[in-house]
Amino acid sequence: MNKIRARDLGIPFEGAPGEFNAITDVPGVTVGYSTIIEGTDARTGVTIIHPRGREDFTPVYAGIHSFNGNGEMTGALWVEEGGFVEGPVGITNTHSVGVVRDAIVKWEVRNGFRFQPWCLPVVAETADAWLNNMEGFFVKEEHVFHALDSAKSGSIEEGNVGGGTGMMCYEFKGGTGTSSRKLPENLGGWTVGVLAQTNFGRRHFLTVAGVPVGKHLPTDESKSSGEDPYKMDDGSLIVVVGTDAPLLPHQLKRVARRVSLGMARTGSVGGNGSGDIFLAFSTANPQAARPDGKGLSSIQALSNFNLDPVFAATVFATEEAIINSLVAAEDMVGHEISAKALPHEETRGVLRKYGRLIE
Numbered sequence: 001m002n003k004i005r006a007r008d009l010g011i012p013f014e015g016a017p018g019e020f021n022a023i024t025d026v027p028g029v030t031v032g033y034s035t036i037i038e039g040t041d042a043r044t045g046v047t048i049i050h051p052r053g054r055e056d057f058t059p060v061y062a063g064i065h066s067f068n069g070n071g072e073m074t075g076a077l078w079v080e081e082g083g084f085v086e087g088p089v090g091i092t093n094t095h096s097v098g099v100v101r102d103a104i105v106k107w108e109v110r111n112g113f114r115f116q117p118w119c120l121p122v123v124a125e126t127a128d129a130w131l132n133n134m135e136g137f138f139v140k141e142e143h144v145f146h147a148l149d150s151a152k153s154g155s156i157e158e159g160n161v162g163g164g165t166g167m168m169c170y171e172f173k174g175g176t177g178t179s180s181r182k183l184p185e186n187l188g189g190w191t192v193g194v195l196a197q198t199n200f201g202r203r204h205f206l207t208v209a210g211v212p213v214g215k216h217l218p219t220d221e222s223k224s225s226g227e228d229p230y231k232m233d234d235g236s237l238i239v240v241v242g243t244d245a246p247l248l249p250h251q252l253k254r255v256a257r258r259v260s261l262g263m264a265r266t267g268s269v270g271g272n273g274s275g276d277i278f279l280a281f282s283t284a285n286p287q288a289a290r291p292d293g294k295g296l297s298s299i300q301a302l303s304n305f306n307l308d309p310v311f312a313a314t315v316f317a318t319e320e321a322i323i324n325s326l327v328a329a330e331d332m333v334g335h336e337i338s339a340k341a342l343p344h345e346e347t348r349g350v351l352r353k354y355g356r357l358i359e
Contacts, residue, residue, distance in 0.1 A: 003159060005054050006323045009348055009359040012209050015316040018180040023193030024153045025180040026242040028283050030051045031195065032151030033162035033176075034143035041133035043166035043334045046100055047091040047176060048147040050194060057113040058321060059084035059289040061216075061283040063253030067260045071236045071275015074101050083249030084289055085281050086115045088148060090123040091197045091238050093132060096139035097125045097166035104142035115289065124277055126199035127237035128166030131334030131358040159328030160182040163197050164195040168333060169325060170201035170214060170267070173258045173332055175337040177325025180312035188306065190245035194262075196321040200235035200274045207267035208323060208347065209356045214267065217343065233271025237263060239278045239318055245310050246284035256280040258311045262318025269301055280314070 007013065018025030032048040051060045062085040064076050074097060079085060087108055090100045104121040107113050128134065134171040147162065156178060162168075162173030192299070197339070201259065206214030239259045247255065259278040260270075284300065291297040326342040351357040 002345065004327045006320060006327045009327060009344055011323065011351065012356060012358050013316060014050060014179040015313060015322045018156045018182045018193070019074055020189050021180055022156050022178040023049070023180060023195040023240065024156055025182065026191050026193040026244055026283060028056065029193060029242050030054060030288050031148040031156045032149070033157060034147040035161050036062060036138050036143060037165065037166050038138065041136050041335050043132040043332060044093045044096065044128055044138055044140040045162045045165040047146045047162035047164065047197065048145050048151055049089040051242060051283060051296055054149070054151055055329055057115060058114055058286045059251040059254060060281040060283055061247065061249050061288060062138065062279060063256050065253060065256035065259065065275040065278045067278065068270055068274050069276050069277070070273055072097055073122060073123060073124040073277045073279070076119045078120045085122055085137045085236035087113065087121055087234060088120065089240055089279065090144070092123065092125055092139055093134055093148065093163065093166065094127040097123050099139055099141060100144050103141035104148070104328065106141065107145060107148050122279065123154060124238040126167055126197050126238055126275065127287045128199065130168060130337050131339055132166035133163050133335040138343035142308060150287050160330055160332060167197060167199035168339055169198035169207040169322070171203040173341045174198040174323050174324055175329045176322040177323070177328065179317040179320035179324055183309050183313060187309040188245060190243055190310060191318055192241065192243045192310060194239045194314070194317040194321045196318065196325055197238045198322050198325040200233060200237045200276065201268050202231060205267035205269065207265065211351055211354045211356050213347055213350045217346055219255050220258040224277050234273030236275035241278065241280040241314055242283065243310065244283050247282045248301045251302070251307060252280040252282060254307065254316050255306050255310060258314040259318045262315040263322065265315065265319040266322045347353065
C-alpha cells in the first residue's frame with residue numbers, strides 16, 4: 001500500500017504535479033533503492049537515479065550548485081568542466097560514498113556502459129550517524145548493484161528508504177522525498193522532477209505551506225535545539241533535479257541554484273554543518289555528446305527569457321519533495337537515538353488554525 005503523501009493531508013502547494021508527482025515523471029528517468037535495516041545499528045542504504053534509464057548511457061547535460069559545501073559529491077569537477085553526467089547518480093551516507101562510487105564503476109565496466117575509457121560517477125551523501133552506525137560500513141557493493149538493477153519508473157517509495165533510510169529532517173524522521181511539476185503547454189509543457197535526501201534543519205524553523213508548524217509541535221526530540229535560533233544546523237540536503245526542458249549546462253547550474261529557494265520555503269536558513277549540494281540535469285539533446293563526423297553537435301536550447309517557469313517549478317517541486325520526505329517517514333529506533341515522524345494530525349491542526357488546510 002502506498003504511503004500517505006503531503007497532499008493527502010490537505011497541504012497546499014503551488015503548481016500542478018505530473019502523473020506520479022515524482023522525478024520519474026520526467027520521461028526516461030528511473031530510480032532504484034537498497035534499504036538496509038539490520039539489528040540495532042544498521043539504518044542506511046543507497047539511492048540510484050538513472051537519468052535515461054538503466055539501458056541508455058547517453059550523457060545528459062548537467063549543472064551543480066553547492067549552497068553549503070560541508071559535504072561531498074564525487075564527479076562534480078568533471079560535471080562543472082565538461083557539462084555532462086555520464087551515468088547513474090548515487091546517494092548514500094557519508095562514510096559509504098567510496099564503496100558506492102567503486103561499485104558503480106564496476107557495474108559500468110561489467111555492462112559496457114562507459115562513455116569514456118574511464119568512469120567518474122556522481123555520488124553524493126548525507127550523514128545518518130544518529131540513527132545509523134556509519135562506522136559499521138553496512139553498505140556493500142551488492143546493495144549498490146541491487147539499486148542499479150532494480151531502478152524503475154512510475155510511482156516510487158519515499159521516507160525511510162534507500163540512502164534516506166537513517167536520515168533526520170527538522171529533528172523529525174526524514175529521508176527520501178520526491179515531487180514534480182508539469183508546466184502548461186503555453187509555458188513549454190516541460191516536466192521538472194525532484195528527488196531529495198533530507199537530513200537538515202532545526203524543528204522550530206520548520207515551515208509548511210507558509211505556516212510555522214515547527215513552533216507549534218512538541219520539542220521532544222533528543223537532538224532538539226528548542227527555541228535557540230542560533231544553534232548550529234548539522235546534517236545535509238542532497239537534491240537531484242531532472243527535466244526534459246532543453247537546457248544547457250550553464251542554465252542547469254542556474255536551475256540547481258533555485259533548489260536553495262525551495263529549501264528556504266520549508267524554513268531552513270542554511271547551516272555551517274549542513275552539506276547542501278544540488279544537481280540538475282536535462283534529458284533533452286541526446287545527440288549533444290555524440291557529434292557528427294565533423295565533431296559538430298546539433299542541439300536546441302531554451303531561451304533565457306523562457307527559464308522563469310522552469311525556475312519556479314524547481315522551487316515548488318523541491319519544497320514539496322522535502323515535505324513529502326517528512327510525511328512519508330516513520331518512527332525509527334536507531335544507533336544513538338529514537339526518531340519520531342512528523343505527526344500528521346497535529347500538523348493538520350496547525351495548518352487549519354492558520355487557514356491553510358485543504359479540507
